[in-house]
Amino acid sequence: MTRKHILVLNSGSSSVKYRLLSMGEEPAKGAEAGEAVRLASGTVERIGEAGSPVADHGQALRAVADELERVGFGLDSEELIAIGHRVVHGGTAFTEPTLITDRVVEKIKKLVPLAPLHNPANVEGIQVARRLRPDLPQVGVFDTAFHCTIPEAAATYAIDRATAERYGIRRYGFHGTSHAYVSREAARLADRPDPNVIVLHLGNGASVSAVAAGRCVETSMGMTPLEGLVMGTRSGDVDPGVLVHLRREARMRTEEVDGLLNRRSGLLGLCGDNDMRAVERRVAEGDPDAELALSVYCHRIRKYVGAYYAVLGTVDVIAFTAGVGENSALVRERALAGLEALGIALDPGLNAAGKGLISADGSRVKVAVIPTDEELEIARQTLEVVSRNGRG
Numbered sequence: 558m559t560r561k562h563i564l565v566l567n568s569g570s571s572s573v574k575y576r577l578l579s580m581g582e583e584p585a586k587g588a589e590a591g592e593a594v595r596l597a598s599g600t601v602e603r604i605g606e607a608g609s610p611v612a613d614h615g616q617a618l619r620a621v622a623d624e625l626e627r628v629g630f631g632l633d634s635e636e637l638i639a640i641g642h643r644v645v646h647g648g649t650a651f652t653e654p655t656l657i658t659d660r661v662v663e664k665i666k667k668l669v670p671l672a673p674l675h676n677p678a679n680v681e682g683i684q685v686a687r688r689l690r691p692d693l694p695q696v697g698v699f700d701t702a703f704h705c706t707i708p709e710a711a712a713t714y715a716i717d718r719a720t721a722e723r724y725g726i727r728r729y730g731f732h733g734t735s736h737a738y739v740s741r742e743a744a745r746l747a748d749r750p751d752p753n754v755i756v757l758h759l760g761n762g763a764s765v766s767a768v769a770a771g772r773c774v775e776t777s778m779g780m781t782p783l784e785g786l787v788m789g790t791r792s793g794d795v796d797p798g799v800l801v802h803l804r805r806e807a808r809m810r811t812e813e814v815d816g817l818l819n820r821r822s823g824l825l826g827l828c829g830d831n832d833m834r835a836v837e838r839r840v841a842e843g844d845p846d847a848e849l850a851l852s853v854y855c856h857r858i859r860k861y862v863g864a865y866y867a868v869l870g871t872v873d874v875i876a877f878t879a880g881v882g883e884n885s886a887l888v889r890e891r892a893l894a895g896l897e898a899l900g901i902a903l904d905p906g907l908n909a910a911g912k913g914l915i916s917a918d919g920s921r922v923k924v925a926v927i928p929t930d931e932e933l934e935i936a937r938q939t940l941e942v943v944s945r946n947g948r949g
């Protein structure tokens with residue numbers, strides 16, 4: 558059996574996460590046939606920060622290449638058949654994983670104003686990887702793609718239509734690769750075919766999606782990854798009147814408002830810590846700022862669960878995922894407490910254990926902790942594209 562290796566790159570503003578996978582190998586004992594085997598993975602952090610040895614994404618990718626070489630899987634390997642890249646904003650142009658060409662790169666660049674924290678790093682990663690292996694197919698997998706099925710009623714902001722059209726103002730949604738993977742896993746837990754699922758992706762960025770029979774019908778992030786839930790450093794929903802007020806009364810410049818809402822808000826803005834572990838520690842010590850931050854965070858989740866319950870009409874599975882969702886029993890407990898009348902009840906012991914099903918026996922809605930795996934999903938989609946193009 559020939560081995561097909563795929564390298565996945567997730568280039569963030571200050572880090573590059575990488576994973577090398579062997580796709581469709583002879584299954585390891587107990588694993589599913591045709592599943593991927595992880596050969597190497599890691600993160601290069603603090604890119605471009607003061608005192609960091611990694612000045613830019615070029616250096617970061619060279620560090621990744623060196624590390625792969627060291628563990629016996631150099632970038633020049635013949636078994637490496639493609640590189641898959643996470644790209645955060647695909648706009649309306651990219652609704653499917655896409656083979657990267659010069660034209661595709663140009664289009665991703667055009668979307669930078671819609672995702673200024675994310676798309677520039679994605680473009681950098683793609684360009685450096687193409688220089689290192691110009692002969693290799695590279696595939697972009699877009700965070701927005703899974704949400705392209707959202708109906709117009711949910712995707713449209715109620716503002717002047719001509720202005721909205723001119724500036725590409727509509728709701729796109731993000732973390733789609735994670736929502737796709739986790740909703741598919743969650744659907745397996747349901748007692749009926751084509752179930753309705755609510756996915757809570759709670760990481761640094763955080764978003765909710767409502768998925769009906771495998772299709773996304775609503776999600777909490779909007780034109781940019783700022784709308785919706787409270788995040789580590791991002792505010793999530795605020796009255797847009799707040800922006801006008803800050804510009805007019807506080808005389809804040811655009812960059813200041815941007816910095817306030819994207820980098821100095823969320824948990825960090827409320828209590829000075831953006832790491833949920835630190836927030837939880839302080840809550841246990843009775844710190845009132847941390848308590849407020851946690852309660853705003855959990856209240857917002859609860860509100861969205863109720864809203865998406867109404868959007869779907871009925872819910873079969875609620876899935877928690879990503880750093881906070883997978884690890885914080887306290888957040889899960891506080892977000893869903895008192896919802897027995899909606900058929901949602903956690904089992905305290907199972908919630909504390911935090912693996913798989915965590916709902917009580919009699920809970921009509923199943924609640925589960927499902928670890929996300931964006932890298933595996935990107936690798937699968939990358940393999941599909943190269944196979945379709947006869948390159949794999």
Ligand SMILES: Nc1ncnc2c1ncn2[C@@H]1O[C@H](COP(=O)(O)OP(=O)(O)O)[C@@H](O)[C@H]1O
Pocket residue numbers: 759760761762789831832833834879880881884885
């Ligand atoms: N044991 C834990 N308890 C509570 N929160 C945790 C725990 N482990 C990680 N987290 C939270 O997960 C967050 C990161 O989530 P993650 O999905 O890794 O983010 P991203 O991929 O967006 O960088 C951290 O900021 C931290 O607050």
Ligand SMILES: CC(=O)OP(=O)(O)O
Pocket residue numbers: 645675700731732760761762763782
């Ligand atoms: C789109 C987004 O918010 O991504 P992240 O959670 O990686 O910041």
Ligand SMILES: [Mg+2]
Pocket residue numbers: 760761879
């Ligand atoms: Mg993440």
